[in-house]
């Protein structure tokens with residue numbers, strides 16, 4: 639829909655110890671960003687890889703059908719952040 643989320647993660651010992659986000663989007667996207675950052679903080683990268691848009695939406699108490707795609711933004715941003723971290727770590 640054009641909304642965007644920027645997610646920064648701080649990783650130590652394979653665990654996400656901090657997460658900051660900036661979302662330009664609807665209220666559901668902002669709520670999904672917030673809950674996603676809470677869900678991943680203190681969890682291992684492996685656990686965070688398993689986090690799905692469904693988990694994020696359920697953690698919000700559900701989203702209306704027309705807003706389900708808003709939870710995808712946070713799930714995609716998380717995958718991108720982990721991928722970025724791992725690509726920089728390997729080099």
Ligand code: FES
Nearest residue numbers: 639641664667708
């Ligand atoms: Fe675009 Fe919610 S309407 S992310």
